[in-house]
Structures are given as structure tokens and as C-alpha cells.
Amino acid sequence: MFRPSSIAVVGASRNREKIGNIITRNLLATFRGKIYPVNNKAEKVENLQAYKSLKEIPGDVDLAIISVPREYVVQVMEDAVEKQVKAAIVITAGFKEIGEEGAKLEEQLVSVAKKGGIRFLGPNTMGLISPDYNGTFAYANITRGNIALVVQSGGIGAYMLDWAQRTRTGISFLVSMGNQADVKEYEVIEYLSRDPETRAIFVYLEGVSDGEKFLDVVPEATQRKPVIFIKGGATSKGAEAVKTHTGSLAGSYEVFRAAIRTVGGIFVEDLGDFLNLSRLVTSSEPINEDILVITNSGGHGVLTSDAIVRNNLNMVELPERIKDELRKVLPPTSLPKNPLDLSGDAGRDRYMEALKIVQDLDCTKLVIVQSLPVVSDSEVAKVLLNFKGKGIVAVTMGVDEDSAMRILESASIPAFNMPESAIRAIRYFTTKPVVRKKIRVAQPINSALELVKGKQYLRDYEALQLMEIYGIRTPKWGIAQSEEEAQRVADNIGYPVVMKISTDTPVHKTEMKGVVMNVEKEQVKQVYKELSKITKRVLIQEQLTGLETFVGGIKDPVFGHSVVVGSGGIYVEVLKNVGHAIAPVYEDEALEILKESKVHDMLTARKRNYDEGSLIRTIVSVSRLIVDLNVKEMDINPLIVNEKGAFAVDVRIVF
Amino acid sequence: MFRPSSIAVVGASRNREKIGNIITRNLLATFRGKIYPVNNKAEKVENLQAYKSLKEIPGDVDLAIISVPREYVVQVMEDAVEKQVKAAIVITAGFKEIGEEGAKLEEQLVSVAKKGGIRFLGPNTMGLISPDYNGTFAYANITRGNIALVVQSGGIGAYMLDWAQRTRTGISFLVSMGNQADVKEYEVIEYLSRDPETRAIFVYLEGVSDGEKFLDVVPEATQRKPVIFIKGGATSKGAEAVKTHTGSLAGSYEVFRAAIRTVGGIFVEDLGDFLNLSRLVTSSEPINEDILVITNSGGHGVLTSDAIVRNNLNMVELPERIKDELRKVLPPTSLPKNPLDLSGDAGRDRYMEALKIVQDLDCTKLVIVQSLPVVSDSEVAKVLLNFKGKGIVAVTMGVDEDSAMRILESASIPAFNMPESAIRAIRYFTTKPVVRKKIRVAQPINSALELVKGKQYLRDYEALQLMEIYGIRTPKWGIAQSEEEAQRVADNIGYPVVMKISTDTPVHKTEMKGVVMNVEKEQVKQVYKELSKITKRVLIQEQLTGLETFVGGIKDPVFGHSVVVGSGGIYVEVLKNVGHAIAPVYEDEALEILKESKVHDMLTARKRNYDEGSLIRTIVSVSRLIVDLNVKEMDINPLIVNEKGAFAVDVRIVF
Numbered sequence A, B: 001m002f003r004p005s006s007i008a009v010v011g012a013s014r015n016r017e018k019i020g021n022i023i024t025r026n027l028l029a030t031f032r033g034k035i036y037p038v039n040n041k042a043e044k045v046e047n048l049q050a051y052k053s054l055k056e057i058p059g060d061v062d063l064a065i066i067s068v069p070r071e072y073v074v075q076v077m078e079d080a081v082e083k084q085v086k087a088a089i090v091i092t093a094g095f096k097e098i099g100e101e102g103a104k105l106e107e108q109l110v111s112v113a114k115k116g117g118i119r120f121l122g123p124n125t126m127g128l129i130s131p132d133y134n135g136t137f138a139y140a141n142i143t144r145g146n147i148a149l150v151v152q153s154g155g156i157g158a159y160m161l162d163w164a165q166r167t168r169t170g171i172s173f174l175v176s177m178g179n180q181a182d183v184k185e186y187e188v189i190e191y192l193s194r195d196p197e198t199r200a201i202f203v204y205l206e207g208v209s210d211g212e213k214f215l216d217v218v219p220e221a222t223q224r225k226p227v228i229f230i231k232g233g234a235t236s237k238g239a240e241a242v243k244t245h246t247g248s249l250a251g252s253y254e255v256f257r258a259a260i261r262t263v264g265g266i267f268v269e270d271l272g273d274f275l276n277l278s279r280l281v282t283s284s285e286p287i288n289e290d291i292l293v294i295t296n297s298g299g300h301g302v303l304t305s306d307a308i309v310r311n312n313l314n315m316v317e318l319p320e321r322i323k324d325e326l327r328k329v330l331p332p333t334s335l336p337k338n339p340l341d342l343s344g345d346a347g348r349d350r351y352m353e354a355l356k357i358v359q360d361l362d363c364t365k366l367v368i369v370q371s372l373p374v375v376s377d378s379e380v381a382k383v384l385l386n387f388k389g390k391g392i393v394a395v396t397m398g399v400d401e402d403s404a405m406r407i408l409e410s411a412s413i414p415a416f417n418m419p420e421s422a423i424r425a426i427r428y429f430t431t432k433p434v435v436r437k438k439i440r441v442a443q444p445i446n447s448a449l450e451l452v453k454g455k456q457y458l459r460d461y462e463a464l465q466l467m468e469i470y471g472i473r474t475p476k477w478g479i480a481q482s483e484e485e486a487q488r489v490a491d492n493i494g495y496p497v498v499m500k501i502s503t504d505t506p507v508h509k510t511e512m513k514g515v516v517m518n519v520e521k522e523q524v525k526q527v528y529k530e531l532s533k534i535t536k537r538v539l540i541q542e543q544l545t546g547l548e549t550f551v552g553g554i555k556d557p558v559f560g561h562s563v564v565v566g567s568g569g570i571y572v573e574v575l576k577n578v579g580h581a582i583a584p585v586y587e588d589e590a591l592e593i594l595k596e597s598k599v600h601d602m603l604t605a606r607k608r609n610y611d612e613g614s615l616i617r618t619i620v621s622v623s624r625l626i627v628d629l630n631v632k633e634m635d636i637n638p639l640i641v642n643e644k645g646a647f648a649v650d651v652r653i654v655f
Helices: A019-030 A070-082 A100-116 A154-166 A185-193 A211-224 A245-249 A252-263 A271-281 A298-310 A320-329 A348-358 A377-385 A401-410 A419-430 A446-452 A460-469 A483-493 A521-531 A570-574 A587-596 A599-607 A612-628 B019-030 B070-082 B100-115 B154-166 B185-193 B211-224 B245-249 B252-263 B271-281 B298-310 B320-329 B348-358 B377-387 B401-410 B419-430 B446-452 B460-469 B483-493 B521-531 B570-574 B587-596 B599-607 B612-628
Strands: A006-010 A034-038 A063-066 A087-090 A119-121 A127-129 A134-136 A144-151 A171-176 A200-205 A227-231 A290-295 A364-370 A392-397 A477-480 A497-501 A515-519 A538-542 A547-556 A560-567 A578-582 A633-642 A645-648 A651-654 B006-010 B034-038 B063-066 B087-090 B119-121 B127-129 B134-136 B144-151 B171-176 B200-205 B227-231 B290-295 B364-370 B392-397 B477-480 B497-501 B515-519 B538-542 B547-556 B560-567 B578-582 B633-642 B645-648 B651-654
Touching (some): A006 A019, A019 A034, A063 A070, A070 A100, A144 A154, A154 A200, A154 B298, A171 A185, A185 A211, A200 A271, A211 A227, A211 A252, A211 A560, A227 A271, A271 A419, A271 B419, A290 A298, A298 A392, A298 B154, A320 A348, A348 A364, A364 A377, A364 A419, A377 A392, A392 A401, A392 A419, A419 B271, A446 A460, A460 A477, A515 A521, A547 A570, A547 A612, A560 A587, A578 A587, A587 A612, A612 A645, B006 B019, B019 B034, B063 B070, B070 B087, B144 B185, B154 B171, B154 B271, B185 B200, B185 B211, B211 B227, B211 B252, B227 B252, B252 B547, B252 B560, B271 B419, B298 B364, B298 B392, B298 B419, B348 B364, B348 B377, B364 B419, B377 B392, B446 B460, B460 B651, B483 B521, B515 B521, B521 B538, B547 B599, B560 B570, B560 B587, B578 B587, B587 B612, B612 B633, B612 B645
Parallel strands (some): A006 A034, A006 A063, A063 A087, A144 A171, A200 A227, B006 B034, B006 B063, B063 B087, B087 B119, B144 B171, B144 B200, B200 B227
Antiparallel strands (some): A127 A171, A477 A538, A497 A515, A497 A538, A547 A633, A633 A651, B127 B134, B477 B538, B547 B560, B547 B633, B560 B578, B633 B645
């Protein structure tokens, strides 16, 4: 598929507005091997001999690109099998993406191809561009280079090609995945990671075909070269009813993001950022998170500093000796500081002098030029060519920004036309992803298996027992079925206690007015009496103080088990400051998601000595437990953390 | 200054690279009145008769543009006074912005001009562009139109002019404010709001000259036309040590944002968004927050829907009759839903047919075109001309996006080249600002005045007394100076109680281990004994449960008194979900900032019945109190809100 010697275009029309014709012309413009148009009516297509069917082609066919009406696609695939075609690209749409009828046709197509040993891309794809050929119906004029694009939307692929062309970004491959009926995105990523012409892989996904395989295969690819992901469909939530908070929080977007972290990919939210990042990836400037801003406009300096701080990058402090040297070349109206404002009357020479002084500082030099009658972007761009390799990132703004960018790009110096875009690209580029391959072999504990056997839910006290089996601490607790038993249990625990209704299914006890806090010795029987109007069984717990946190687990339909952490109680619902990770997690990753969710900050605020280690161990245990017992959804909320440890107060589990 | 008949350029050089020369040429290219170059060496500048000084000019001079070395500026201003010049623009830099010496020179300049009755812009300004003349050293080729730009950075001004030129956005005025030694930004905003040629005012500010005046004058301007603000210097924090949380939270950026809301302005964070908004402001398409997306690329539709949901806009549901009509014109591979994917083989006709069907729906039609060989952006742009006035916003992407944008712009149909940019512009545009003029007459209560008289801080119990005077509720409380008194006070309150050290200055009592919760009758004396090791005076309070919130007040150095609300306890420090408003506030604004801070969501989560009304009245009282008593900083943290009301537990006040 990627390096064919001969290609047949099935559905090669003579009409220049039809997709089959455009593909034929794109091949004519790019492919050096044999091209066989297949058209059941025409003798010739674009001056090439045409054939009535694949079977009539005299020579071997490595690849068939199929663009015929939907109802003929399966027949064409059967012909391809008979002709012993090695691979196919099915351009035609109208399969799984439009509903049940299309899905059936897609199944037929897969079965025919599988039986015949043909691997195929699509259906519903824009096609494939390799260094050898353009097998798409996008425009043919592509700059060759080192960026590979893998897209799950042909339109996005077409846009990226246009963008690459406009910004003179060189492309090695474009693979439009379509419905992924056969060839999957992880296979393509893996192939491209081994391709010597490709320096970085940019992937637009709307979904993943097989989460487990993705988690298994992609980590090896990201160790070879940067793989950058963007996801479409961020806000579409599954309509499935959910029983726990975790269920409602773990929208597939968050789990997707966690999966990208696990495999060591770079995750970007915005299409513009995604494309801009390619400018840094293809350059070899040494770029780090310490930034020195050099500009001829005070306002640009101010806005850029804002963007640097917002993006958690660092404004470097200039050393005194550098300041002294700068004072010699700056006018009295400019101060030697960062941002370094060369002032509105700065010409190319002032840029040159300042850059000479700072060139050996170990930092990124973000050079911003606002075109003015006294200086043009292009003049400064030429100055910058002298400092290639010194960590230069340019932002050219104003009338001749485009020609300045062209000068810089031809020297592989990254150039942008907005400071914010440059800053965000630097932020993503300097993020160092860690690959964390997940091994998901269930190693359940026998007593746990016995406890959960055949159950869809655990009762509240059973869930507490399960916590204890997995080494997760709980507040002292007991169950009472009468006033006397309640008194006895509470006396054993010590006062004050919390008393709750004890239910067989997961419910919001607070909403049912089923929780009473601060119960003292003399109140126990009365409280029991009240609560027993709702449930005869009452749960009595030691009343703990500390930070209320939340630890949950969910089985994502795509990526399988993952954990969620956040602040507990209502904060998890309202603030949605949560951290996600694919299970199982280890201690370092648990700490990372605690930081992401800001729980880490809360534990350490005000010189508190709350036991973060205990919380980390709890997260690790939960991530283990959900894999071992194949939990569908669970949450511990609250999990109270104080100086003595982390304690699971309320636990809900659904299998 | 804005409409002169004659202009002198003082410092009009013959050297074409000097600012004084560029200004002269810009005037020659734009100004129809008299131009007098002033140059003490040359006879002629750019073929105009030059004069040795202002005083030698034969005719009247309405406006002097001064671009001479810094040391001569005051002398030139003296000449201007003598010549009875009416207004001046001081281009020269090196005044207040570079330190003390410059500041002194600036004071001299102000005093000379004031005595002579001359109003002036600058110093350190790029100048002024009006419909009559270009008095700046930026490029002269400006498209005339309806957008006024007010900028506190010449560089940003130059960039905006370049941007306007490139995007064919018409400009009425550009006013580069410089140091605002005399003419202030609020005066210019007020002038422009009355200018009939100006439809919207875009303001880039780094600071405000006089917050009280700004709050007083700008609300009238925003009632006349949209005024859009962006602030530079978002992350620079005052170095001033602060005593309360409010102090550390109320960075001037947040107060600035609150001030913009108060005056009815539109506040934008990103320079790109700021500029993009002008495309909607200058169009007359009826645009609302209900969006229908029409595209030829599924991926573009998905990413755009994500952006719409993230920006709290609304994806409209198509009515059944519209769906039925669409089915007739769509191919079987397209479904009649929103986003409406016309499919990759859609040509101009399919856009035309679909738009005809949806044109009368009361919503914004966001039409996205990805250029493909089967359809070009320009073809669809021409289709869109037929639907002008139907709420069209276009996003043209791909090879001929620029020519398509030109077609649309010439018909005043707003066009963008990224969906995210269009969506954010629509979000800002559909925000309806409310003007809230603040009346800040102190109306202090006598007993409050007596309580605070001559004090820099209030003691903790005095602060509680002050709350009561202002009608803010507190938990039952008392002060004890001995074990016996402690027991008596606690018995009166009822158990459990909270016992705290009672200090004369605001401190973090928790960090000093000076707070004990859940104190029962038999523990009171022991706890008193422990606490009295830190302070003899101990504060005893009723222990309340409920949501911990935070209400603070601060005197901002620019905008004066403002209030802050947020979640209480450590959440305010870690999460920084806060809402700000300029004081005094009224009930509706208090609710708005509760929503902004998410406290509103917390109060109403899980069917709780927490007393939001009581919290709102507390915010209103605090905002009144800080104005009446001229409080420097105060915070109530926690302010516990439960079913019974809002109760101030800990209060710290600094005058």
C-alpha cells in the first residue's frame, strides 16, 4: 500500500469533476509506476488505456484505489481478490458512518478482503499520499518533507495539506484513515514511526479502533519520534446512563487524553496549535522553557510576557554582565531587562547588536519584530540568519511578515506571526512525555473474588470490606440492625460518630436525608430510630476530619480501566478539577494526576502535613482493584486525607 | 487635535529614515490643510518651506506634532504656548516610562502646557490618525472605515493598522495614548463614542490613568456603541506585601476585568480574538448564540461543534420539516442534522440548496468550506452573497481562502479562516454587557465609625461586632480570659463549640495551631489551658456546618473598592475560582459573581437548600462597608452558608 509498483484506479471517470478522475490525474502527476484506469464504459481515461474490470488488466496490480458507487464496492473487492491485488484503498463513502445498512455492507467488504488476503484502507477515506504517489482527491501540489499526517477526516487532511503548502511545510505521508474497517490507526502510526523520511507524526483522531492495541503498540512509536495528537469530538458524551460520579466525569475525551499521556504522545487541543507545532518539530533550533523576549514594541513585549507566564514557561533573568553590555548598545530610552524592548526606532543594527550580546545565553530567544517604516520584518529576518542554532524563535508581525517568514523558513528557523502561537508551540514542544506501558494481567485476591462473586453491586459495608482486603484504610465502622446494637457499635467506635442508612444499591444518601453527622453517645438510639424509617440496617462510622478527596475507577469502552482523582464532596461535581490515568498506575503517575487535579496543592497548603503518600498508595490500589475484579464503575467519595492517612468513607462499586 | 486646519511638525527631518520625516510624508499623503515643517537647519523638508521654530510660522497653528530630542521638548512646548498653538502630540520618548529623571521632565512638560492652555497627547506616543490626517510614523496606507483604535502601545497600534490593512478593515481613528501625561484614555473613549463615523471602539490598555474617572465616564460611551478592551500586563503582580487573601487574589488584572464589566465594555483576553471581533462588529448580519454548522468536511463539523459547546454557545436542533426538505437535496451519505455535513463531494449547488432550506431559521448559519478540487472557497463565497442578511458567518479554509474572504468582506459578510476564531468572536459579540454605574458616597453608620476610629486593624472580636452592625450574621460567640469564663461562655453557646486564640492582628490561626474544633462541655477548660499558652484571650464560637465560602474586599490602587467572592478555606487559595466586582454592588451583580466563582453551583448542588439570598445580602453589605469605612483589605473566611443563612466565622480587616 505504501510503496506500490503498479496502481489501478477503479472508477476512473473521464469527467474531470469526478473523484475517480482527480485521483487518476494526481497519480499521473506523481507516480512513476504503472497506472491502470478501470472504467466499464471508456476506452481511454486521461490518455491512458482503460480496462473494463480489474481482471482484464494484463500486468500485476499492487494496489487498487476504489472509487465506484457504494453498491459495486464489494464486487470490485471480489475482483481484486481474483486478480491477486495486494492492497486496496476504498474511497467510496456510505458505510458504517451512515447507519446499520452501511455497516452490513462494510462487514461484507471486510470479510471478502480478509478471505482474499487483501489489506485495505477505508472505506470513506480521502486516500493516501506517500513519497511515491498521491492517491487522494486532494490537490496534487505537495511540498515533500518530514512530517507525516494521519487523519480520521478527509476534510481535515485536505486542510492540513493546504496549510502545509501555504506555510512551506514538507509532508512525507498523508494517511486518511476513513472508517478503519481493516487497516487501523495504530498500525499506520507504527509503520510511520519506522519510516526514515518521517521526523514527526501528526494524528487527528475522532476515535480509536481498539484501545488495548493502541496502548500496546503506540508507546514504541513515540519512543522513536514525536507523535502529536488532536481529538475531534471533545464534547460529545456517551448517552449511557451512569451510576457513579466517575461515570459522569469520565467522558471519553478525558480518558483519551490520559491514554495519550500513557503512550508518550503530545496532546494538543486546538487545530491551530496542532499545525503550529510542526514549525518547531521540523527545526533543529535548541529550544527550552526559559525565554528571553526581544522586541521593538513595548506592547508586544507585555502581551508576550503575559502569555509566557500563563503557559507556565519561564521569563529568564538577565545576568548583570549581559545587562552591562546591553546598556552600551541600547538608547537611553531602553532598559536592559526581559522583555528587552529595543524601542520603536530600533533598526536592523540594534537587533544585531543585542543578539550578539545574548546569543550564548542558554535560553530560547523569542525575537518579535513589528514592521515599522524604520525597520522591516525582512531586514530583521536576515539578521536572524546569523544566529541560527542559538535557540531563535521568530515572530514577524506587520506589513511584510509573510516574506520575512519565508526567509526564516528557508533557513529552518521557526517563525510565527502571533506571539501567543509561538508561546503555545514552545510549551507543547518542551513538554517531555514519559512512556508508560500498561500491563493489565488480572491478579485478583481470592477473598476479594469470593466477596464480589455473582454480584452486580456491592452493599456499602461489603465495599468497605473490599477496601480492607486491598489494603485501603477505612474509618472504624460497624453495622447495626437495632437501637441496642447501634449503641454497642457506636460505643466501641468512640464519639462523635456518623450514622447512615445502609443500602443494597449505590444511592445518594445525603439527598435521601440518610446521613447524620456529629452523633453523641446519648443521641445514638434516637438517630437509629429515625434512620430505620428508611432502612433497618444502619452503618455507623468514626467521624474523621481532613481533606475530602475523591478516587474513582471506570471501565472506558475504548481504553478499558482508568482511574480518576479529584477533590471530594460537591467539589468534584461542581469544579471538575480532576486527573485521569489509564490503570494500573504506579506511584509517580498517581502523584502526577494529584497535581493535575490540584489535590496535591490542597494537601500541602498552609503547611499542612496531610498524608499524601497514603493517598498515592490508595490510588495505586484502586487502579489494581478495578483491573483485577473487572469493575465497571467505582468511586470512593469522600476519601478523607489527614495527618494519619487516607480513609475511604463511602465506597460505591458497580460490576 | 482631532480636526485641525493646520499642523506643524517640529523636528521634521530631511532624513527619510527619521521619525520626523516619516510623519511629514504621512501628512503630505493625507492632510488637506496647511503643513509647516519645523527644522532649525533646513530650508525645505520634502519640498515644503521649513521654519526654524514654531514662532517663525506665519499662519495659525492648530496642532503641533513634536518629535525632537528629549532635552528640547519642554522648550518646544514653551514656544507652542507663545505661538498660541491649540493642541500638541508629543512623539518623543524617554519620560516617565524610563524612571525618575524622565518623570521630572514629564512634570515640567505638563506644567508648561497646562499654564499655556494646550492639551497634548503623549509623550512617548506613535501619534494620531483621524479621518483627516495621519499624524503617526506608521505606514500611511490606511483603509478608511468605522473602527476606532485606542492603544497604549505604539507597537500594538502599528500592528493593528497592518492587520486592518491586510484584512481590509476600515479605520476611523487610531489614537496612540503614550504616557497619558495630559489627555487620558477615558477622554478619548468619550470623544470617539460621540463620533458619527465610528461604529465600535477597540482599546488596548496596560493601565488606567484614573480609575474613578474611568468608572464615571466610560459607562456613557458604552451605551452609545460597543467598546472592546484588551489588557496588557495580565500577570504582573504588585510587589506590595499583603495581609489578607483578598490582597493576594486581587491582582489588578482581575479588578480591571471587573471594572470593564461595570462600565459595560466587552473584555477580550487574546489579541487575535480582539482583532477578529471587528469582523462581526462592522457587519450587519443578525447573529445570535444559536448556531447551525454547514460544512463539506465531517472533521471540520466535529471540531467546530466542540468549540461551540466549549464556548457556551448553542448547537440548534433542526425542526423536522427542515430535515425532511434537506433529505430531498442531500445524497444518501449525508444525514440532515447539525453539524450539517454536505459531504466531500458537495459542489456549489449543494451549498445553495441547503442554504435555501435553512435560510429563514432564526439562528447563526456558520458556513464552513474546505477547498477541494470539486469545490472552491470562492465559488461558495459567491453562493453566500445570495443569503446576505440571513445570519451568515463564513469560514473559508484551504487554497483559495483569501480570495473567498475578499469576496465576502466586500459584501460585509463576516469571514474567518479558522472555525475556533469565528466561534470565539461570536461568543464575545453575543455577550450583552450591562452598564452598572457606581455611586460611591460613603454613608457610614455612627457606631461603626466609633468602633474603627484610629485603628489600623480590628481585633477578631471587634471585626465580629462590626459584622453585626452591618447586618451580617455571625455564629453565636463570646470571649473568655479564664478557664471559668470559657466554661460559662461555652455553656451559653451550646455544644460542640470551636475555640480559637484571639489575636490583636490578623494572623493564620490554623497555622499557629490556635484553633480547636468539636470541643465538648467537659473539654472546655483543658482546651482553654492549652490555647492560653499562645494568647490569654480565647474566642469561643458555635460550631456550624455548611458550605465554606469566602467574601473579601480590597481597595485597588486604580479602581478603588472592590469585592471578591469564592469558595472558602483552602479552596480559595488553591483553586482561585473567584468572582470580582467593583463596589458597591447590588443584588444582581452579587449573583453574577457567585456564578462566576462557581459558588452558586455549590450552593445548589445535590438539591441543597442553602441560603443563597443571605449570602447575596452579605456581599452587598461588605461592598457597602468597605466604601463607608475606607477599608484597605478585608476578608470573611470562612463565611459558612447553610439552610439557615450565611454566617461570618472569621473576619480580618485592615484599614
